[in-house]
Amino acid sequence: MKAREFALKLGLTEEEYGKIEKGLAREPNENELGMFSVMWSEHCSYKNTRRELRKFPTTGPAVLVKAGEENAGVVDAGDGLALAYKIESHNHPSAVEPFQGAATGVGGILRDIFTMGARPVAFMDSLRFGRPEAKGEAGRRTRSLIKGVVSGISHYGNCVGVPTVGGELVFDPAYEGNPLVNVFCLGTLRHDQIRRGAAKGVGNPVFYVGAKTGRDGLAGAAFASRDLTEESKADRPAVQVGDPFVGKLLFEACLELYAKPDLVVGVQDMGAAGLTCSTCETASRGGSGIEIELDQVPQRETGMTPYEILLSESQERMLIIVHKGREKELKDIFAKWGLDAAEIGFVTETGKVVVKAAGKVVAEVPARLLADDAPVYEREAKVPAKLAERQKLDLKKILPAQPKVREDLLKLAASPATGSRRWVWNQYDHMVGLRTVVRPGGDAAVLRIEKSGGGWVHVAMTLDGNGRWCAQDPREGSKALVAEACRNLACAGAVPLGLTDNLNYGNPHDPEIFWTLREGVEGMAEACRFFDLPVTGGNVSLYNQSPAGPIHPTPVVGVVGKVEEGVRLVGGVFGKGGGVVLLLGAEGGGGLGASLYLQEVHGVLAGKLGKVDLEGEKKLHGLMRGVLKLAGVRAAHDVGEGGILWAVAEMVMGEGSAGGEVTIPCGQGERAEEALFGEGAGRILVEVEEGVVGEVERLAGEAGVGCKRLGVTGGTELKMVCGSVEEKWGVRELQKLFTESLPRALEGE
Secondary structure, X not given: OOHHHHHHHOOOOHHHHHHHHHHHOOOOOHHXXXXXXXXXXXXXXXXXXXXXXXXXXXXXXXXXXXXXXOOOEEEEEEOOEEEEEEXXXXXXXXXXXXXXXXXHHHHHHHHHHHOXXXXXXXXXXXXEXXXXXXXXXXXXXXXXXXHHHHHHHHHHHHHHOOOEEEEEEEEOHHHOOOOEEEEEEEEEEEHHHOOOOOOOOOOOEEEEEEOOEOOOOOOHHHHOOOOOOOOHHHHHHHOOOOOHHHHHHHXXXXXXXXXXXXXXXXXXXXXXXXXXXXXXXXHHHHXXXXXXXXXXXXXXXXXXXXHHHHHOOOOOEEEEEEOOOOHHHHHHHHHHOOOEXXXXXXXXXXXXXXXXXXXEEEEEEEHHHHHOOOOOOOOOOOOOOOHHHHHOOOHHHHOOOOOOHHHHHHHHHHOXXXXXXXXXXXXXXXXXXXXEEEOOOOOOEEEEEEOOOOOEEEEEEEEEEOHHHHHHOHHHXXXXXXXXXXXXXXXXXXXXXXXEEEEEXXXXXXXXXXXXXXXXXXXXXXXXXXOOOXXXXXXXXOOOEEOOEEOOOEEEEEEEEEEOOOOOOOEOOOOOOOOEEEEEEOOOOOOOOOOHHHHHHHOOOOOOOOOOOHHHHHHHHHHHHHHXXXXXXXXXXXXXXXXXXXXXXHHHOOOOOOOEEEEOOOOOOOOHHHHHHOOOOOEEEEEXXXXXXXXXXHHHHHHOOOEEEEXXXXXXXXXXXXXXXXXXEEHHHHHHHHHHHHHHHHHOO
């Protein structure tokens, strides 16, 4: 097959083939074209989004490793402690092989973190599927996907001994043909332990360590860079197969190796694009070259070709460059942990990746051409033709003549879309390591991290995404996500330090889809600049669409922060009763546009979000951190999806929770449903003791933030008054619906 014809078969374009030919000053061979096909895929090169990603703020006083510099971002948490963290997607692999797709997603993000020299201490995951209660084949497939993905995540995380401490699980018809599996990992290290992925020092040996190479995961990066189709099941060989036990041995061996002074020069995970990626990226970062011999690569299958070895994405493998003369130290450590450690090459001054097999050159490519010089495109962007129509909202045609609030809340409690996620987190070991302070189910997870000089630092983290918001108004929806994530951290008393994002969108060649992506990036960037929140890296996952159509535009943000000194950590549910319920922040529901209530209760996605008040949000977050330093604060919970009534309901549906009696403001001319279920941002509910109410009101007045007394906690019922609407529900009634909704849906027909 001619080179040009083979390039097109691999997914490269005519233009890209011409650029390769010009860069090499000759015709490329098939091995080289395979290397370019993965490195110039969207998954590795971000060729369709790099222009947009430059809009994010990436610097700040806490940033130690910036976005794009290494495998993960690193921020300063004070007292010599640093946090390495990142989020990655494994959407396409999980769609065709849910267990292994999700498991290897966990393994991949784990390696990104310990590659930086950090010990992984926590996972979170953001999962999106179709409706589990759907009838017929669609429902059966969705339930199979959910069970497979959750099992894969729990299998890998539990085996490596890293807790999964939170996340989100969303059900929406928009994800029926293309689920989303985004996994976040956090690691801790000292400032002097940060590792870099650069190949330096001519003559320094290059080692392959970890598991042997097989044929699984061949060209997985290219598979992740095209639409899912009915034929995608044939791409199962592109899905990697993980071994968490080897993963555990690998990260313990690497951390032991890093502890040897001045031994390691550079280290790189063999993730997407495998050996190709790890060699060209380390060489490019180091301004050097690398020469390797494929016959030295440990292989678990016979007869593998150079093409297969270069493009395999077999898991649990690393590339490590050490100082010449200290090879035995590395070999001894990996032998102790029972892992392969093969010297496969050395650093050169040529600036090229030279690949040999049986001593014969089978590929020779400039490292920068592969790793950094992929084409960068500016795609056409066009406002979706039907956006204005989707944003129209006529409540008179949707809502009944008289509010049915009692029935509405029961529907929300009984929906798997809003029900308890205990079925999920009961499969995760969220306490292993004994660092987890705030467990899954809260607004943010909190870990305690030991300082080198003794004592503890409390670190908070959260994941947030909302496809409905971003489908209806991508710019304001993305701003609202950043605000919500920071608000969740505020409920844990934490100051945000940095953000990582996973941008999940459809095909970028569709101008309407690219417009939503661009609007989303610009909205996120605006909010990040306002909150002084640097973006330290992340992932772009495009081509998330199936024959049924594209997913909702779904940016997911992960934010990490440090809990302020003096903060008292509280839960998000009412306790023994006898407390006062206060609403901090804005009043009013903000309308029902793009709301969970409209979709779950009335089956409608319509309207748009109100403008996000970033200034009001920032004041609210500062106030909340101050309030949590007071004695007598019992609970705190942000108002987000489902509105204020749903937030109050969540606070009575916790295990052992008391009921409450609240009066919720209803504006003149406002329907009760708008006041109760509107998702207007910038609000937090707190339960405090009577004696501390005055102090909270004083702090709120000084901060310029609203503070309204809604009612009291206690009893076995939730009683609510909103204008002329009065309703009540039994706490046990709500709890039963809430806890049983998801397991019941997963039982199927």
